[in-house]
Amino acid sequence: LGIWFNRVPKLTPVWVANGDNPLTDHTSSELTISYDGNLAIFNQATNSIVWSTQAKTTTNNTVAVLLNSGNLILQNSTNSSDVLWQSFDYPTDTFLPGAKLGWDKATGLNRRIVSRKNLIDLTPGRYSEELDPAGPNQYIITLLNSTPYWFSGIWNGEYFTLVPEMGGNLLFNFTFVNNDQEKYFTYNLLDERTVARHVMDVSGQVKAYIWLENSQDWLMNYAQPRARCD
Numbered sequence: 001l002g003i004w005f006n007r008v009p010k011l012t013p014v015w016v017a018n019g020d021n022p023l024t025d026h027t028s029s030e031l032t033i034s035y036d037g038n039l040a041i042f043n044q045a046t047n048s049i050v051w052s053t054q055a056k057t058t059t060n061n062t063v064a065v066l067l068n069s070g071n072l073i074l075q076n077s078t079n080s081s082d083v084l085w086q087s088f089d090y091p092t093d094t095f096l097p098g099a100k101l102g103w104d105k106a107t108g109l110n111r112r113i114v115s116r117k118n119l120i121d122l123t124p125g126r127y128s129e130e131l132d133p134a135g136p137n138q139y140i141i142t143l144l145n146s147t148p149y150w151f152s153g154i155w156n157g158e159y160f161t162l163v164p165e166m167g168g169n170l171l172f173n174f175t176f177v178n179n180d181q182e183k184y185f186t187y188n189l190l191d192e193r194t195v196a197r198h199v200m201d202v203s204g205q206v207k208a209y210i211w212l213e214n215s216q217d218w219l220m221n222y223a224q225p226r227a228r229c230d
Contacts, residue, residue: 001031001041001051003070003087005195008211010218014070014094014197015087017041018051019122037062039074039085055085069098092116092124095198097172101139102131102184111184113200127204131183137176139185141206141224149204150225155185163224171196171210171221203228 001017018041023029028045037060040052053074062084063077069088076082088099091113095101101111112130117123132140132148137155140148153162155176160166166174171194172187189196195211208222 003066003072005211008195009216012197012218013122014092014096015072016092016122017087019092019116020124021050022122023050033060033062033064036060037074037084039064053085057084070096071099092122093200095129095200097187097189097196100182100184100186101129102177102182104182106181113198113206115200115202115204118202125202127200127202129200129206131185137178137183141200141204143204150206150230152224165222198222 002013003015004011004013023041023043025043025045029041029043029050032040032042034040034042034049034052037057038053038055039062041050042048043050055074059076061077062074064072064074066072072087073083074085076084088096089109089111091099091101091111093113093116095113099111101113103110110130110133112128115125115127117125126144127141128145129139129141132138132151138160139152141150142148151162152160154160157176158167159174171190173190174185174187176185177183187198196209198208199206201207205223205225205228207220209218209220211217212219
């Protein structure tokens with residue numbers, strides 16, 4: 001189960017539900033709302049659930065909706081404000097505009113992005129980008145949940161200090177939030193016609209891309225660490 005850009009002809013997945021458990025029998029599998037109200041991939045041949053949103057629902061009166069932001073949500077069909085689960089809370093390797101990267105202090109949910117195993121295998125790989133769990137308002141890139149090898153620097157109200165190119169940006173609006181409920185970083189497009197993505201790459205670099213209509217290709221406009229030998 002995946003999400004990709006509809007108006008980008010070069011197939012570009014931005015979220016994968018079951019990358020570590022891909023379907024082997026496409027003919028007997030279906031995407032459905034299960035008996036408990038969760039969105040699920042169901043294998044009819046084995047009468048088993050391959051993947052589920054696993055939301056703590058109190059109703060089976062639910063509906064799945066793919067929002068314009070690329071966020072797949074499960075909501076109460078009679079109350080659209082009652083969101084039971086969302087893919088933005090469980091990103092894979094891509095951080096989309098409007099999503100949050102960081103902590104839900106109430107539940108302990110850590111929204112981080114993790115590279116793929118390689119360019120073909122969508123299983124979670126070796127690298128992750130996340131808010132520094134040690135406390136400083138900065139991002140870190142980590143190898144196999146061990147010692148971080150890159151730091152963004154502290155958020156100064158406009159940008160992270162070791163990423164000064166974020167200042168005066170004409171494409172995005174950056175926001176860092178730290179309150180009683182949450183601590184996260186997000187960004188939004190200044191022009192909604194822009195198609196952009198921020199990826200934890202298999203190389204160990206985090207990269208940002210924008211889609212160029214004239215060349216029909218992705219343009220990388222950011223990469224950290226700048227030199228991979230670092």
